[in-house]
Amino acid sequence: MVPEPQTRISKRALVVWRITGVITSLFSWIVGGALVTLGVLFDWPVWMIIALIILILIFSYLFTFFFPKLRWKRWRYEVREQEIEIQRGVFIMKRTLIPMVRVQHVDTQQGPLLRKYQLSTVMISTAATVHEIPALEMDEAEELRRSISRLARVADEDV
């Protein structure tokens, strides 16, 4: 396609996503552990139990290593004079254009995990849609918020 947007999000996002991945896999361990126990108690065929364990391992690997990595690699954005471009997606590559004139307001947002790693998420709202750039360095996010609202104010059109 056309050249990709240039700016990447913070490398620390990877850490945050891995932690989230670990939490997600913990659930799979709990459910999987319960199933394995049941299997041992009720004499399920051995291959079933082994398959189950392999499945859980694959699941954990995907959510803690593979997906965050791929997601981070794909995540790019670019703020230009008249528009913002965002690219993301693990299975499906999505690229979105948001013209500055359509931006209504910009917010930054930060959960506990993001705060710990000094990151924050920027949310760009138009009259009909909301777009998110996750996990930027805090000053970078603040700077982005400021520059978008400056550029958006310059271009003042009716809805």
Added chain:
Amino acid sequence: MSDPKRLHPIAAMINMLRQLKELIVPILFFTVVGSRGNENVFYFIAVGVGLVLVLLTGILSWYRFTYRVEEGELRIEHGLFVRKKRYIPFERIQSLDITEGILQRPFGLVKVKVETAGGSKTENAEAVLTAIRKEEASQIHDFLVSVKNSKRRDEFEEEAVPIQESIIYRLSFGDLLLLASTSGGVGVVISAIVAFFFQFEEIIPYEKVYKEVEHFIANGVIFVSIVVFLGFLLAWVISVLGTMVKYANFTLKKVDQDLIITRGLLEKRQMTIPLKRIQAIRISENVLRQPFGRGSVYIESAGGSALNEEGSKVLVLPLIKKQDIAKTLEPFLEEYPFKSNFHTLPPRALTRYLGRGVVIVIPVAVVISYFFKPWGYVSLLFILASLIWSALKYKDAGWAIDKDFLVLRYRTFVKNTVLMRKEKIQSLTARKSFYQNKKRLATIEAVVKSGHSGSGGRVKDLEDKDVINIYQWYSRDAHH
């Protein structure tokens, strides 16, 4: 028009009736419970007091409610205990929605709903004058028009500009009938299917087949299907009548810079859509109307509050011959490209369309066939239906760029053609899955504002070069 005015007294009654409607359950409860015991006198008193209270508050709040036009504002003051004032500058008014209700009509009154620019999701986005005389409503309307005009014109020019009014479209009786009878959508289809099976009932000699044992059940089946069929028929007739009453006398006019819709038999409604607020135009072709070569046209508008969803997607041409759409609307919605050259999808997209439909239907059909032999095999017909439907989706999908407009065409159940001006598109997204990428296909999605949320269009599996073209057409920074 600067003296404070009250609404017509009938407004008090309308408000009381509305309150009574809300109170009807508690009152019924009280009377039922009350009539059982010995203390029924007490309950009747309670109900009586309640009624009197409703009556009093109705009259008092009517008495307290005044409105006036002052200093270019519509000023409303109301409130029983707490005095509330709402001053609405005329420039802020988005539209006046004038309704002639059944109760207002005998007195030559109308209900006026004033809609201001959305934003807030509360009811604060609007003010309602429940019952005022028609002349006053039109005075307010004229005043609104003149305020908006004077804003546009040079401020020194004092004389009123003659208002230009032209009728764009009127719904004929024949079309009204067709509109009403095809608007049930699914209902029509279901009753048609039931009717179809009902006929089978007569061809297949059920009673001979199940002669002895199943005789009773067979009778039951016939009886049930008759009842179900009649039920659907009745629902359909009711919906037909409802639609006819709602859309009778449908007229679309252009007055100055607004589109005005009037419609309704018992309750006359008038809706105003400022041309400026139009975000997109949507042409919908229902499967049932396609054989008649007819479709409907909607306008996606930025107006309308959260409470009034009707204000955001407005049906402007309920039923119209397809080839007449351009002729009818072109003079009024200049620039909109009603006839553009569509690019369709490449043949290699067809398998993806067919696959997407079948992937859901086949497992379902297989399961049904397996568990409900032999009749379950009928469900295999769904696969055929899904293939036909997917092929239709493929055939109808397409896109066009015409100067400043993006036109997307796609089918869900109805075929949609959405015309969007570049300026009004809020965001544009291109997407590509792994498998799409392999086939050099991509999906495009454009979002426009519609009321408080988004609407727009999404077309799957375009040639990826085309998606890049659309993407670059929309991009404002020439970086590529």
